[in-house]
Amino acid sequence: MQNTLELLPDSDPVAFERLLELTDQGQFELIYPDDLKQGKIRLIYMMNDAAESFLAFEQARMKGKYKKDFEGEIEAELHLMKDQQEYGLIIRQAENVFTLFFRNLTVETRLYNYGEIGHFWISGYEYLRQIEYKASIIRDKREYLGNDFCNETELKLAELADFPPLNYCCYPSVSEQYIFYRDDPWSPSEEAMDVMEELLGKVDDRRMLRILRLYRRHPYKVLARYMARMFHRSSHDKIVDLLQEMIVEAAKTYPKRRLQTDEKVRYEKLRKKSGNEKNELESQESEQRSSAKNHLKRSGIRLILKYIL
Numbered sequence: 001m002q003n004t005l006e007l008l009p010d011s012d013p014v015a016f017e018r019l020l021e022l023t024d025q026g027q028f029e030l031i032y033p034d035d036l037k038q039g040k041i042r043l044i045y046m047m048n049d050a051a052e053s054f055l056a057f058e059q060a061r062m063k064g065k066y067k068k069d070f071e072g073e074i075e076a077e078l079h080l081m082k083d084q085q086e087y088g089l090i091i092r093q094a095e096n097v098f099t100l101f102f103r104n105l106t107v108e109t110r111l112y113n114y115g116e117i118g119h120f121w122i123s124g125y126e127y128l129r130q131i132e133y134k135a136s137i138i139r140d141k142r143e144y145l146g147n148d149f150c151n152e153t154e155l156k157l158a159e160l161a162d163f164p165p166l167n168y169c170c171y172p173s174v175s176e177q178y179i180f181y182r183d184d185p186w187s188p189s190e191e192a193m194d195v196m197e198e199l200l201g202k203v204d205d206r207r208m209l210r211i212l213r214l215y216r217r218h219p220y221k222v223l224a225r226y227m228a229r230m231f232h233r234s235s236h237d238k239i240v241d242l243l244q245e246m247i248v249e250a251a252k253t254y255p256k257r258r259l260q261t262d263e264k265v266r267y268e269k270l271r272k273k274s275g276n277e278k279n280e281l282e283s284q285e286s287e288q289r290s291s292a293k294n295h296l297k298r299s300g301i302r303l304i305l306k307y308i309l
Contacts, residue, residue: 023076057102064098115251133173163192170228203238
């Protein structure tokens with residue numbers, strides 16, 4: 001889609017930049033209301049447990065039909081009809097073509113408390129996988145929405161998404177098919193190293209701090225795996241406790257997500273299913289996970305299956 005279009009007065013350039021970003025990536029998922037009396041149609045920009053962000057087409061009307069279940073590449077063209085003082089967005093879904101007319105495009109963003117929720121129950125060291133998951137969704141929030149949508153603690157935690165001993169390289173929170181691997185995933189960022197060194201200094205974990213400094217000089221996979229094993233040893237509980245406390249405190253500033261009635265029913269079904277799977281895993285691996293369960297009891301972190309809208 002072209003990025004040199006002249007915008008109408010009072011238009012938000014950021015909203016149009018995000019629309020360009022989505023269409024260039026072939027992403028176009030509308031939340032289409034049953035009726036258009038309010039004249040608003042929303043396009044999903046990003047959505048996870050920490051944040052939801054939409055592009056809202058104001059005073060919108062549609063010519064043609066949007067195929068909700070379409071899977072494949074889309075083509076988009078945006079035009080300005082000066083006579084009507086509105087925009088026309090033409091979307092091609094293979095053979096299907098529709099046009100979305102609208103007067104303005106705005107950004108709607110909602111932030112949520114994610115401190116005590118999770119997605120998948122993967123066997124073994126769940127409390128560490130939850131740290132990985134929270135760091136990754138905070139990083140996504142920062143990258144999609146910007147630093148202004150994160151507090152100071154979150155900006156630090158987001159850096160740990162690029163710390164292999166604690167990220168998806170060693171403690172993935174989701175199944176492999178859902179992981180988006182970045183270029184050279186085993187290479188830690190300097191910012192992640194700085195954050196981890198600061199936190200280890202706070203808890204006075206001198207042994208892990210020595211290993212971290214060695215790892216900074218020689219960022220090899222074998223050292224990353226060695227550090228990863230250190231995180232689930234009782235002698236290094238303090239750094240894990242600190243990370244969990246930081247996550248909970250950082251998330252407390254945001255409201256809890258409120259589900260609609262039908263969403264609550266689906267959520268309860270998923271929660272009960274996750275509880276049954278949790279009990280089955282515990283019976284199969286009680287010896288391996290005894291230390292993990294004790295740690296969870298101390299920290300008070302609740303791990304539940306969270307349904308995403």
